[in-house]
Amino acid sequence: MADWTESYRPDTLSAVRGNNKARDAFEEWGRTWDDHREAVILYGSPGVGKTSAAHALAADMGWETVELNASDQRTADAIERFAGRAARNATLGGSSSGEDGRQLVIVDEADNIHGNYDRGGAQAITKLVKESSQPIVLIANEFYDMSRGLRNACQDIEFRDVSARSIVPVLRDICRKEDIGFESDALQRIADANSGDLRGAVKDLQATAEGKDHLTVDDVVTGDRDTTVGIFAVLDAILKEEESAQDALHVAYDADETPDDLTAWVEDKVMKVYDPQETVRAYEFLANADRWLGRVQATQNYSYWRYVTDNVAAGVAASRDGTSGGWTQYGGRPQMWPSSDATVDEICRKIAVSGGLSIETARREVLPFLSAMIHHCKPRELTVAVTAYFEFDEADLAAISGSGESTNKVQGIVEDAAELRDDRLEEHAGGAFAGDLPERDDGAETATEASEAEPEPEPEPEPEPEETEDDSQSGLSDFV
Template sequence: MTDWTERYRPSTLSEVRGNNKARDALKEWAETWSEHREPVVLHGAPGVGKTSAAHALANDMGWEVVELNASDERTADAIERFAGRASRNATLAGSLGGGGGGRQLVVMDEADNIHYQYDRGGKAAVTSLLKEANQPIVLIANEYYDMSNGLRNAAREIEFRDVSARSIVPVLRDILRKEGIEFDEEALERIADANSGDLRAAVKDLQATAEGRSNVTLEAVTTGSRNRAVGLFEFLDAVLKEKPAEEALRTAYDVDETPDDLLKWVEDKVPLVYEGEELARAYEFLSNADVWTSRVYATDFDYSWWRYATDNLAGGVAAARDRTRGGWTRYGGAPYRSTRNATRDEVVRSIAESGGFSMATARLDVLPFLSAMTHHCKPRELTVAMAAWYDLDASAVSYVTGSGETTNKVQSIVEDASELRSEAVEDHARGAFAQREGTDGRDRRANGDGAETDGEEAGEDGGLTDQRDGDDGRSDQQTLDSEALDRDAESDAAEGDEDPAEDDGQAGLSDFM
């Protein structure tokens, strides 16, 4: 069945319901754009019709739409590639006097989800884009004040408010009439009231209620909108342990949870059952599911993308399994702890900064494979190397490895990782920070061959500690330093490092292995 939110998306501004003032302001902005040439920000809660209004406006004006999801493609290069050129180009029709019909409308969703620090110039690129554009631009945001001052000051503001139940009911009524389904008015009012201003969610609930029925009644809304026969743990068993892909997918349809919530459950529990290559394949499907659920919110709650998310998180994860499993698994509680989400964000941020790529790449491509390679801290040496490379604390290591709460094992890994980082810093410092205090009270650095220029060094009590001279006239400390440097030189020669002085000073992952 075609998703009704897509089938009945407004095609013109006149069909946009519940935000007449915002709709009229958007129309006025478009009709006078050639005079003021300002971009516009449409902001308001999810599901109130912001993106639908932008597309309806483009249809009314005869404008081509160039769409960019700012949260998925938000680096400076991506913004320039997808939106910058379009915003500066004048189309052939426009240059030949074709009027508004020749313009391109640049629509940038999730404009409140761009960050200077982590997205490599994305916010600065958008601000520059707004100032230089030769085409109309619409920014879509849920939280207006999460946008930077620069973005807010560069664009006109139009607020979309929650759609009242009184405005939602006529939309539901029109849909059922077009579908040829009878209804009780009280049933539509119940659906409208239950969705608290979210028109798109109301349409989804209407479709779920009406499926397989010729009449939508109040009783159907109360008891029949979703099949509640399958619980979460039964669903997890079906996907992770028992059912083939097709049956696991059918089970997902019978759970009273959204695909977004099911994704969180499967992502949280899959390390308890899968391991090795199984886990890596499962994370690949979960990454795909995350992309599709993100697309729902990026398109102002276009739920048609959810079916692709469900295909991946249920059917895909089940297909990643090598064999069926029996027995009982202790799945634990819900995966929605705020501390866990905060830890995940910090891990993703650390990965992105260390690797020099976007947060989305870190979250969707890198983190799943780190989790698979270090599942339950095995192998330990690799887990220590990972913790050292990304400078992870105990909670972050627990999250990545799926070890649950911080344990003594995790704590020991973090301690070893810290020591490994310190050793790497010392190795690459080449003795630059080693200091001795000479007999005259001045600081003496180790000379080029590693020997001290003084035969004495200051003790902790402020006095002088004698050093015994060896048979060759060198102090014991000189001999030890010289021997250590000889060993380093031999090691460098064995590894083909002919000139250690040319090392760039950067600690690579190999230093931690």
């Protein structure tokens, strides 16, 4: 099946929906280009029609198009070759154009030209827009991610998010052209779920309509976007329920979680449901998702997020052999590190003081192991010992273990840890200042009574036992 976002891409500016003011300004830029000869930056959120508007303008003006996008090598040398040809008024494809010949140069993701791969590319783009004798359109998500020099050399037009009210007519037209019946509420629901993103709405419509000749509200999978309830429904859809990988993907689109957070959720909970063989297969997809997250971080190109969700939702769902019934206690939000920098700094300080370490060593080498040791406060006895040794409070323990700070479990562990510290303090203080006294029981003499009693003859000194490794250590082992 053809991609509907391509099949129904506007072929004229008048068909561009939801940004009438920007569309008209862009049309004016193209119509008067011979007068000003400036490049233009179209900027705004993904999916609002910037690239479609550029191609539609070229069609209206009878211009050829040459597109330089994220898949091209946008080095200084490559860009300068385009600039040189444009400066000679030659077609960028290499053949000579007439006096009135025009080619529209479309540079997609112009706010994302950086790094070793594109070294020198940003400067070359700036030179291109200043010297080219061909019209140039730069497409960007973030206007201020481009250099000031580049911004000042161009006109700029903002494309705003497309409202749900403007999305519905587009979805209605597509359904009619595809001969698909629909309930109005079904289209409204897709539009509301994708408010601001026309391209995303068209993609959701195509996915929902596949294999159907009529759409109802029940066909449209959306969520209430509740952070607590929603994410558990997503986990069930991916890990447990009898739904296809495609259905799991649709549910994941409705999660009020970014793809990196969704990845953390699934990675943290998959072993609660999957058997070992299923887990192995699932982690192949989670590894792929992690690679795409790395690419997002390296390039700041958030369009790659869709590939993360594809792997985390559809891939992991396809890894299971069947379904799992019953209710699964997923636990709280996965949290390896606390959300507050102040909290993690305080935790590392406590670890450093207790262990005689630098804060950096505590952060890099100790904290990750502690987090793994007492994940979700299990085992409890070890968690109490760790909490007592490092004198963690509820916020510290919640951050390291991933449990909620306000839960009874965390509060109870912190209270038990405080009692354990008091017991150990009394034990060590008693040995240091009052001698080795028997445990007090009913009728046992106090320290004062013991000091007033007649001194007993001193016993013969016993040979000191050989110092073992355990005897020489004092620290966390005292609490375990």
